Amino acid sequence: MPELAEVEYFRRQWSAGIGNRVMKIAHHADKRVFRGTDTRILRKELAGARLLTSEARGKRMLFRFSNENWLGLHLGMSGKMQTARPDFRPQKHDHFVLYQRERALVFTDARQFGRVQFHHGKTAPAWWENGVPEIVSAKFNRPFLDRFLHRHRKAPIKAVVLMQSGFSGIGNWMADEILWRAQISPSKLASKLSAGERDELFRATKFVARESLRIIGPDDSALPRTWLIHERWRAGGKCPRHKTVLRRATIGGRTTAWCPKCQK
DNA sequence: ACCCCTGTTCGGCG
DNA sequence: CCGCCGAACAGGGG
Numbered sequence: 001m002p003e004l005a006e007v008e009y010f011r012r013q014w015s016a017g018i019g020n021r022v023m024k025i026a027h028h029a030d031k032r033v034f035r036g037t038d039t040r041i042l043r044k045e046l047a048g049a050r051l052l053t054s055e056a057r058g059k060r061m062l063f064r065f066s067n068e069n070w071l072g073l074h075l076g077m078s079g080k081m082q083t084a085r086p087d088f089r090p091q092k093h094d095h096f097v098l099y100q101r102e103r104a105l106v107f108t109d110a111r112q113f114g115r116v117q118f119h120h121g122k123t124a125p126a127w128w129e130n131g132v133p134e135i136v137s138a139k140f141n142r143p144f145l146d147r148f149l150h151r152h153r154k155a156p157i158k159a160v161v162l163m164q165s166g167f168s169g170i171g172n173w174m175a176d177e178i179l180w181r182a183q184i185s186p187s188k189l190a191s192k193l194s195a196g197e198r199d200e201l202f203r204a205t206k207f208v209a210r211e212s213l214r215i216i217g218p219d220d221s222a223l224p225r226t227w228l229i230h231e232r233w234r235a236g237g238k239c240p241r242h243k244t245v246l247r248r249a250t251i252g253g254r255t256t257a258w259c260p261k262c263q264k
Numbered sequence: 265a266c267c268c269c270t271g272t273t274c275g276g277c278g
Numbered sequence: 279c280c281g282c283c284g285a286a287c288a289g290g291g292g
Contacts, residue, residue, distance in 0.1 A: 002270070002271085003270055003271095006270080032287075032288075059271080074271085074272090075271090076271055076272080077269070077270070077271055077272095077288095077289095078269090078270095078271095078288090078289080078290085093289085110288080110289055110290065111269090111271095111287085111288050111289050111290080112287080112288060112289080113271055113272070113287070113288080114271085115272090151281090152281080152282090154281075154282075155281080155282065155283095159282080159283090162271090164271090164272085171270045171271070172269090172270045172271085173270050174270080175270095176270095220270095229270095233269095252282095252283090253282095253283065253284070253285095254269095254270090254271095255268085255269075
């Protein structure tokens, strides 16, 4: 589930712990979510540290703790976060739990495509500063979009919209939503978009990102019924505009749903 | 049993 | 060297 909006939702699930100290940590050290991270150091440094702030950029999250400690989280395909009672007992897929006096901050990820990273230092870790603009920021503008489309001109637009180096936080369902709204066929090469289509792509990208972030919840149930997301996985799913049956194919390596009538 | 999956990385290849 | 593509990762669900 986790794309930009869900990531933001899950990030906030830990906000109740801000200002509070970590008393104890539970984790499954040998699990893939800790690849590249020394969990002994993570445990040692975070124990006793206070959670200060958190931020999300695209699908990535950064949690800042006292004593110059930083925790990076990525939810992968199946990651979730929650705040639980302080006597929370981790189950099989609860790979990382920070216990505070009054609650437990839980990171769960069955498929383990997600990731837990740790950094100790005065400033945010190097991997946090990747230079990719947030979609809702002014830095994601037409010149940036046009340059990005040109650089990836030989790829189908669906694949381009999935690239985190340009469309920070956009995943499969948001990409389909954006292209449907912009009325662009997902298989069209980036170089083939007209100026008008680039305009629509820009507007749709901003709109879907902003609206999703505003409406955020643990799933898609709060999103408007007029959005494509409610139809895209259903057998016989129809275009919300004029009820044409949606088409499906693998494009850019991912299952893609689109309306053959309005997306050209 | 078999197939599918809202993500990312890596090696092959053009 | 650049960049696209498919495979691999791991587990749950239809």
